[in-house]
Amino acid sequence: MSVGFIDILQSLIDGILFGSIYALIGLGFTLIFGAMEKLNMAYAASSIGGAYVGLGLATLFSLPLFLVFLIGPVAAGLISILVYLVSFRLIPSTNHLGSLMASIGALFFIDEVIIHETQGSPLTFPELGIFAEAYFMFGDLGFRGDLIFIMIFGLISMGVIIYLLYYTRLGLATRAVSQQNVAARLCGIPIHTINISTFVLAGILGGFAGCMAAASVGVISPLLTIPITIKGLIAAVIGGLGSIRGAIIAGLMIGGVENFFLLVRGVNERDIYVFLLLFVFLVLRPNGLFGNEINRD
Amino acid sequence: MEYYFGILQNIGFHTLLGLSAYLLLLTGQLSMAQVGFFAIGAYASGILTVIYGINIFLALGVGALIASFFAFLVGFPALRIKGLMLVIATIAFSEIVRLYFFNLRWLVEKNGVEVGPDGAQGFREIRYFAANGWEPYHIVSFIWIVVILVLFALWWLDRVKAGSVLRAVGEDELAAQSSGINLTVVKVSAMTGGGFIAGIAGGLYAHSTTYVDHNSFTILLATFAVAYPILGGLKNVFGTLFAVIFIQGILIEGLRFLGDYRNLLFGLLIILVMNFYPKGLINIPLFNWSKLVKRRDI
Numbered sequence: 001m002s003v004g005f006i007d008i009l010q011s012l013i014d015g016i017l018f019g020s021i022y023a024l025i026g027l028g029f030t031l032i033f034g035a036m037e038k039l040n041m042a043y044a045a046s047s048i049g050g051a052y053v054g055l056g057l058a059t060l061f062s063l064p065l066f067l068v069f070l071i072g073p074v075a076a077g078l079i080s081i082l083v084y085l086v087s088f089r090l091i092p093s094t095n096h097l098g099s100l101m102a103s104i105g106a107l108f109f110i111d112e113v114i115i116h117e118t119q120g121s122p123l124t125f126p127e128l129g130i131f132a133e134a135y136f137m138f139g140d141l142g143f144r145g146d147l148i149f150i151m152i153f154g155l156i157s158m159g160v161i162i163y164l165l166y167y168t169r170l171g172l173a174t175r176a177v178s179q180q181n182v183a184a185r186l187c188g189i190p191i192h193t194i195n196i197s198t199f200v201l202a203g204i205l206g207g208f209a210g211c212m213a214a215a216s217v218g219v220i221s222p223l224l225t226i227p228i229t230i231k232g233l234i235a236a237v238i239g240g241l242g243s244i245r246g247a248i249i250a251g252l253m254i255g256g257v258e259n260f261f262l263l264v265r266g267v268n269e270r271d272i273y274v275f276l277l278l279f280v281f282l283v284l285r286p287n288g289l290f291g292n293e294i295n296r297d
Numbered sequence: 298m299e300y301y302f303g304i305l306q307n308i309g310f311h312t313l314l315g316l317s318a319y320l321l322l323l324t325g326q327l328s329m330a331q332v333g334f335f336a337i338g339a340y341a342s343g344i345l346t347v348i349y350g351i352n353i354f355l356a357l358g359v360g361a362l363i364a365s366f367f368a369f370l371v372g373f374p375a376l377r378i379k380g381l382m383l384v385i386a387t388i389a390f391s392e393i394v395r396l397y398f399f400n401l402r403w404l405v406e407k408n409g410v411e412v413g414p415d416g417a418q419g420f421r422e423i424r425y426f427a428a429n430g431w432e433p434y435h436i437v438s439f440i441w442i443v444v445i446l447v448l449f450a451l452w453w454l455d456r457v458k459a460g461s462v463l464r465a466v467g468e469d470e471l472a473a474q475s476s477g478i479n480l481t482v483v484k485v486s487a488m489t490g491g492g493f494i495a496g497i498a499g500g501l502y503a504h505s506t507t508y509v510d511h512n513s514f515t516i517l518l519a520t521f522a523v524a525y526p527i528l529g530g531l532k533n534v535f536g537t538l539f540a541v542i543f544i545q546g547i548l549i550e551g552l553r554f555l556g557d558y559r560n561l562l563f564g565l566l567i568i569l570v571m572n573f574y575p576k577g578l579i580n581i582p583l584f585n586w587s588k589l590v591k592r593r594d595i
Contacts (some may be wrong), residue, residue, distance in 0.1 A: 115560070
């Protein structure tokens with residue numbers, strides 16, 4: 001099989017555009033890590049769960065389908081609050097393993113609830129309206145409209161989060177909590193409220209990403225959860241845990257690498273190269289692209 | 298009877314996997330790579346007995362050595378990263394191994410039949426036990442002899458200096474390093490030992506089920522492997538054994554009448570135990586022998 005230059009360029013573009021979903025999920029992981037120095041492994045599961053709730057409610061009450069994209073993120077935010085309450089609220093903050101395991105438990109619980117409710121079969125997901133039909137040609141290269149929309153949304157949400165974190169009182173409190181938990185509490189910052197608001201923000205983003213992922217593929221299935229979790233985590237790590245622009249850039253990069261190897265090596269071997277990329281970063285640059293040098297545990 | 302043998306075998310493999318994760322958790326490393334080593338052990342020893350026709354004991358040993366060699370290789374980059382980053386790195390390692398075996402085709406013709414790993418079709422016909430006239434109870438006893446040996450070895454490890462060194466690293470790396478403990482040696486040898494145990498478990502698994510494919514080695518199994526010692530507690534090896542019997546014996550086999558709902562319980566159980574017993578179920582000694590003895594002289 002001969003692969004032309006234009007094919008490679010096209011697959012890179014498609015991949016980078018699709019990478020915006022990984023970027024959004026990685027953004028959520030990094031946001032929660034930045035606030036609490038903990039990983040919420042159930043994050044991608046709650047995003048997909050939100051998309052399911054949106055789809056379920058919309059079909060149950062025969063609502064217009066675009067409402068899925070509003071209900072989904074809200075539901076994902078609510079699921080995130082539940083995840084916070086069951087896997088982070090009561091476990092001592094020094095016990096990193098405890099909350100990590102509890103959130104893995106939440107990941108499997110959400111996954112199994114979905115499988116139980118849908119009998120494990122994938123459901124068709126509504127497309128993104130006018131964006132799904134749009135297809136821009138630029139010379140020989142094509143750009144999918146819905147993916148461009150997701151990418152623009154990702155960049156906007158990155159801007160909004162940076163604004164919230166660095167220019168509002170809420171962001172000031174969040175950064176205080178992440179830097180010095182005890183001192184922040186002594187200053188009268190309600191740390192659980194702050195943490196919950198981080199979870200809700202991340203959850204809404206994730207719910208949107210979950211809906212977008214399902215809409216761009218056309219189906220939603222519980223099988224999406226684990227790959228999206230892993231790719232999102234890799235995006236967060238390569239970008240440097242806690243770094244917002246890092247997660248976005250790394251997510252796009254992973255999408256590009258993944259689609260490039262899909263073209264060159266086929267679907268069975270594609271993911272191996274993404275994981276190898278992670279290893280290259282962990283060995284050569286353990287703090288990621290934009291991670292700071294503080295000694296994390 | 299076959300059914301109970303099946304459960305016993307299953308508990309055996311899961312105990313070995315849990316113990317390999319336990320050894321690493323003692324040094325404070327949460328590794329999701331155990332399932333990768335398990336897969337390497339399974340395929341390596343399967344290939345040795347099926348394609349090269351080697352004796353099972355030798356094949357298990359060599360498979361475990363190959364797995365521990367990969368664990369050794371993983372141990373070095375893992376030194377630079379710890380905690381949550383290690384979790385992600387080891388998840389990626391396990392997935393690389395799984396995808397490698399997903400793509401591995403190595404078919405050899407034996408007696409007119411093609412045998413060996415066949416990509417997505419899996420690795421069929423690992424029939425060493427059946428071909429050599431092993432009865433089911435032979436297989437079960439063999440697995441449990443290995444389990445008991447490993448349990449005993451790890452129990453004994455806690456009673457010698459090496460065990461204290463492992464726990465010292467797990468409690469506080471900085472303090473351990475400043476009292477002259479070589480972190481590199483301790484962490485890499487724990488990783489290698491864990492890889493060896495997981496490799497044996499994989500070899501036993503491949504031979505007693507006679508069939509493995511990439512679906513046997515998912516992240517779910519890696520989670521099970523680390524969940525046992527965490528749920529059981531790191532006080533001693535019996536916590537892991539207790540957690541395996543509880544989950545595999547009672548939760549999965551005993552509650553079959555619940556049907557689908559059973560799968561919900563695993564996630565829920567982890568959440569509940571982590572909330573109410575963050576240090577594991579068996580963290581306090583069940584029987585305080587010293588108290589019984591000392592009561593006399595009050």
